[in-house]
Amino acid sequence: MDSPDSDGLLAEQLLRLTRRLHRIQSRQLEPIGITPAQFRLLRTVAHYDGPPRMADLAQRLDVVPRAVTSLVDALEASGRVRRTPDPDSRRVVRIELTDEGRATLRSLRDARRAAAEEILAPLTADQREVLGGLLSALVAGIPERRC
Numbered sequence: 001m002d003s004p005d006s007d008g009l010l011a012e013q014l015l016r017l018t019r020r021l022h023r024i025q026s027r028q029l030e031p032i033g034i035t036p037a038q039f040r041l042l043r044t045v046a047h048y049d050g051p052p053r054m055a056d057l058a059q060r061l062d063v064v065p066r067a068v069t070s071l072v073d074a075l076e077a078s079g080r081v082r083r084t085p086d087p088d089s090r091r092v093v094r095i096e097l098t099d100e101g102r103a104t105l106r107s108l109r110d111a112r113r114a115a116a117e118e119i120l121a122p123l124t125a126d127q128r129e130v131l132g133g134l135l136s137a138l139v140a141g142i143p144e145r146r147c
Contacts, residue, residue, distance in 0.1 A: 021119055028111035032104060033078065039108050041071045042080065042097065046105055051084055051094035080104050 026036060034042075044060050045052060054072065058065040072095055075081040080101035086092035097105070120128055 017119070021115060024115040024118055025112060028115055029108065032107055032111065034080075034104065034108065035074075038071055038075055038080075041068070041075065042101055042105050042108070045081065045095055045097055045101075051096035053086070053092055053094055057095065075101070 022036065029036060029039060040061065041057065044057055048056070052060075054065060054068050057072075058068045061068065072081060072083070076083065078100070079098055081095050082098055084094045084096055086094050120131075123131065
């Protein structure tokens with residue numbers, strides 16, 4: 001039977017692992033010149049069939065529109081996204097990936113895999129499979145944030 005102390009320890013271990021993964025990923029993203037938040041925005045833009053509106057991105061990322069504007073500004077300055085007018089409304093701006101943005105995403109996915117491999121290195125293939133099942137059960141138990 002689980003005690004409150006063991007649940008607290010488990011929560012602390014999950015938080016420590018999350019922070020470690022974030023540090024590793026940030027270290028690998030730094031040479032590419034992108035932040036984790038910018039990576040998340042690029043991934044989100046790439047998941048749309050067509051260029052999304054800024055408001056769509058804010059909603060999907062669960063952030064205020066101003067945060068999306070700052071991220072898009074930085075990504076546009078680096079040539080990874082561009083703002084395009086909406087064909088149906090002059091007031092709406094859409095965001096699309098550039099070729100540079102797509103190339104950056106490929107590099108970032110490789111960095112993400114390397115970070116995961118570093119974290120998972122101590123586990124056997126069987127342990128990774130069990131962990132994957134456990135994490136899937138945890139993720140399925142919370143509302144999806146779609147990022």
